[in-house]
Amino acid sequence: MKLLIRGGTVVEPVDGRMLEQDVLLSDGRIAGTGRNLSAAGAEVIDASGKLVVPGLVDMHVHLREPGYEAKETLLTGARAAVRGGFTSVACMPNTNPVVDNAALVSYIKNTAAALGLARVYPVGAISRGSRGEELAEMGHMKKAGAAAFSDDGQPVADAGLMRRAMQYARMLGMTVISHCENKELSLGGTMHEGYVSTLLGLKGIPASSEEVMVARDLLLAEETGCRLHIAHVSTAGSVRLVREAKARGIRVTAEVTPHHFTLTDEAVVGYDTSTKVNPPLRTAFDVAAVKEGLADGTIDVIATDHAPHTIEEKDVEYERAPFGMVGLETAMGLVWTELVVGGVLTPLQAVTKMTLHPARVLNIPGGTLGAGAPADITIIDPAASETVDPSLFESKGRNTPFAGRALKGLPWAAIVGGRLVMVERRIADSLE
Numbered sequence: 227m228k229l230l231i232r233g234g235t236v237v238e239p240v241d242g243r244m245l246e247q248d249v250l251l252s253d254g255r256i257a258g259t260g261r262n263l264s265a266a267g268a269e270v271i272d273a274s275g276k277l278v279v280p281g282l283v284d285m286h287v288h289l290r291e292p293g294y295e296a297k298e299t300l301l302t303g304a305r306a307a308v309r310g311g312f313t314s315v316a317c318m319p320n321t322n323p324v325v326d327n328a329a330l331v332s333y334i335k336n337t338a339a340a341l342g343l344a345r346v347y348p349v350g351a352i353s354r355g356s357r358g359e360e361l362a363e364m365g366h367m368k369k370a371g372a373a374a375f376s377d378d379g380q381p382v383a384d385a386g387l388m389r390r391a392m393q394y395a396r397m398l399g400m401t402v403i404s405h406c407e408n409k410e411l412s413l414g415g416t417m418h419e420g421y422v423s424t425l426l427g428l429k430g431i432p433a434s435s436e437e438v439m440v441a442r443d444l445l446l447a448e449e450t451g452c453r454l455h456i457a458h459v460s461t462a463g464s465v466r467l468v469r470e471a472k473a474r475g476i477r478v479t480a481e482v483t484p485h486h487f488t489l490t491d492e493a494v495v496g497y498d499t500s501t502k503v504n505p506p507l508r509t510a511f512d513v514a515a516v517k518e519g520l521a522d523g524t525i526d527v528i529a530t531d532h533a534p535h536t537i538e539e540k541d542v543e544y545e546r547a548p549f550g551m552v553g554l555e556t557a558m559g560l561v562w563t564e565l566v567v568g569g570v571l572t573p574l575q576a577v578t579k580m581t582l583h584p585a586r587v588l589n590i591p592g593g594t595l596g597a598g599a600p601a602d603i604t605i606i607d608p609a610a611s612e613t614v615d616p617s618l619f620e621s622k623g624r625n626t627p628f629a630g631r632a633l634k635g636l637p638w639a640a641i642v643g644g645r646l647v648m649v650e651r652r653i654a655d656s657l658e
């Protein structure tokens with residue numbers, strides 16, 4: 227099967243070029259890019275006025291299967307991914323049971339592959355049951371296809387265990403993704419500790435809860451030589467620590483979520499539980515620092531930390547609600563509106579942080595439109611706008627603080643392995 231994407235502006239993160247070109251896809255691969263390519267025998271997509279970019283990669287999502295299917299499943303999560311323009315996602319292991327063995331890694335890979343939507347790369351747990359007591363079967367999980375290791379949802383409190391995990395990961399050539407939180411410092415907190423938490427009478431989570439663990443893991447990464455990726459960076463201090471570590475040559479990468487570069491702790495006024503997230507929404511000072519980190523390259527990756535919960539779970543007092551918000555279907559619009567239109571990143575920089583960089587951290591295919599690469603493509607319409615309406619989400623989760631928000635710059639189509647899986651925000655199986 228051949229597909230010709232005609233007349234769009236092709237963005238190639240590998241060499242940083244943006245050119246008006248056609249892209250020809252054949253047999254699930256990119257056959258070539260160039261001007262006036264022949265459409266003989268190909269289905270044609272008119273992409274004029276749009277950006278043709280490598281398929282977006284979200285390296286931090288929670289798909290909740292197995293065990294928490296009321297929140298999300300591999301199917302609804304994969305549908306949400308492609309509606310959001312993501313052709314690949316890496317899912318965290320904090321399911322029930324926790325993904326801490328090869329059989330579960332295979333189960334997720336195979337189940338997701340059979341859906342034919344986004345590619346799903348399971349992240350294996352660092353410790354058995356993510357209990358932080360003994361290492362999980364890292365080698366076996368790698369063989370089964372785990373893309374990285376993380377106990378996300380929980381910090382690895384024991385520094386000795388984290389050190390050993392990094393030594394093994396280094397040996398296996400894998401990245402350790404760290405959820406940086408010191409539980410003694412965050413204990414009982416539900417939002418950022420500061421002026422607003424005092425005003426609202428909510429117990430706070432100080433910035434230091436994140437930063438002491440970022441500092442610890444940077445030291446361990448330096449000592450072990452392991453590739454370390456810091457998940458959901460939220461504070462100015464974390465940005466500074468990562469910046470300094472990179473300058474010293476430590477093998478560290480970092481991600482930020484759309485909610486952490488868009489919202490501040492002021493959003494919690496009104497006690498809307500969809501604003502409750504871990505790490506918490508921080509101050510305007512932190513948001514500015516995170517944006518500076520994005521612009522100067524300290525923050526390599528934009529990832530959603532898509533964390534769906536049921537309406538019932540979130541419909542309780544602020545203190546009792548679970549942490550997490552959905553992100554897959556609003557990410558592209560927030561990146562475009564806040565960062566590109568907002569003048570923080572160029573279109574090329576934004577695309578690179580959603581494609582090539584996460585693909586490199588996970589060592590998975592993607593991030594390029596070079597000939598021979600898998601035909602995973604996202605077409606972005608920079609002029610399209612929408613008002614976020616959670617009732618249209620493919621995700622089971624409705625827990626977003628962005629309902630009613632106007633966004634500009636939306637995913638228009640998604641292609642996985644040469645197959646059109648989403649057009650105009652509708653999933654391919656419902657196109658007919």
Ligand SMILES: NC(=O)N[C@@H](CC(=O)O)C(=O)O
Pocket residue numbers: 288320378379380405502503504505531533534549550551
């Ligand atoms: N981010 C969150 O607030 N919640 C995540 C866990 C996590 O990413 O640490 C979840 O699994 O619900």
Ligand SMILES: [Zn+2]
Pocket residue numbers: 378379380405457458504505
């Ligand atoms: Zn986390």
Ligand SMILES: [Zn+2]
Pocket residue numbers: 286287288318378379531533
């Ligand atoms: Zn997470």
